[in-house]
Amino acid sequence: MNYRQKKLSRRELIKYIVLGATIPYVWGDAYKAEAAKASKALMKYQDKPNGSEKCSNCIQFIPGDTSDANGECKVVAGSISPQGWCTAFSPKS
Template structure:
C-alpha cells in the first residue's frame, strides 16, 4: 500500500468513528422528543367523538391491533380509544 491509500483508509476510519459516536446521540434526542406527550386532561381528551371528529380519523392516531382496539396518539399520552376525541384533532387528508 502506498501513502495515498493509507491516508484514505485513516480518513474513512475517522469518519466512521465520528458517525458512530453521533448515532447514539441522535437516537437519544429522538427518544426524548417522542416521550414528551401531553396529558389527557391538558388535551381535553374524552372517549366519545365530537360529531364526525374521532381519533380513528385523526392524523395523530396510531391504531391498535384491530379497528376496535385502543391505540396510541402522537400527541396525547396513554391508551387512546378509536372513538375518542381531543383538541389536537386533525382530520386525515
C-alpha cells in the same frame, strides 16, 4: 498473562469511549418522544366522539392491532380509544 497482554490498545479504548458516549443518546430518544407529548387533561381528551370527529378519523392517530383496539397518538400521551376525541383533532384528507 503478563502486563502487555492485559493492556488495551488505542483502537479498543476509542471503541469503548464512543460506545459509552452514544448509549445515553440512544436510550434518551425514547424518553424524549414520550415526554414531548401533551397530557390527556391538557388536550381535553374524552373517550367518546365529538359529533362525527373521532380519533380513528384523525391524522394524529396511530391505530392498534385491530380496528377496535386502543392505539396511540402523535400528540397525546397514553392509550387512545379510536372512538375518542381531543382538541388536537385534525381530519384525514
